[in-house]
Amino acid sequence: MSLIPRIFGDRRSSSMFDPFSIDVFDPFRELGFPGTNSGETSAFANTRIDWKETPEAHVFKADLPGLKLEEVKVEVEEDRVLQISGERNMEKEDKNDKWQRVERSSGKFMRRFRLPENAKMDQVKASMENGVLTVTVPKEEMKKPDVKSIEISG
Template sequence: MVILKDFPINETSTLVNARVDWKETPEAHVFKADLPGIKKEEVKVEVEDGRVLQITGERNVEKEDKNDKWHRVERSSGKFTRRFRLPENAKMDQVKAAMENGVLTITVPKEEVAKKPDVKSIEISG
């Protein structure tokens, strides 16, 4: 642990600002994660248990120079994990991810789900 002018910084602190939006379009499930200052090499996108999308990563602590004088430390550092259970219509074998300007975009295409006709059985009497 490093102490900077009465501000303890724990190197394993949670990255609280790994915020993710999830929208569903007619064609896909689209996730957008704000990850400012994180390189794509520091992020991992995985599919677990067939239907769980997992996003993990780490923002490293900035190297400290003995001549530096810190006045404020507000940017968090450490590891983060976000997990989402996807519905049956998600094509988990076709997941795509891209990172641009600190925004991770994950696209999970959807399968066409054939609507089953409503069938009601009628009991025959007699």
């Protein structure tokens, strides 16, 4: 563990230099200043999403343990933007309950991704199984260029 705070994050978590991510960059998020995403909700508010490209599709996976289908939204916006959002509410307190420790995070999250030109935005599919959301965006088939053989005279 490093004693120096990470301002820009590591390669997997930083979206500042990712041309396809539309997440807002907050340079103070990792330092824990008031008003940033640090604190009790940071683990959920900064939901990590993996994006891999296969020959057939773009596939997004997000770990969302404990969330129900109705608490998660997957939307497609203009300009090839995929938006994944949701909210986990805090457990309601009973006046007779005394909390000893609260470690599970709650709050809202939203991630946005600009998809490349080859994404079929009208065929996006999403499924959730065992707390893992999978969003599949099929890709346009690559058109093979027509090759015409030219006869060489001589």
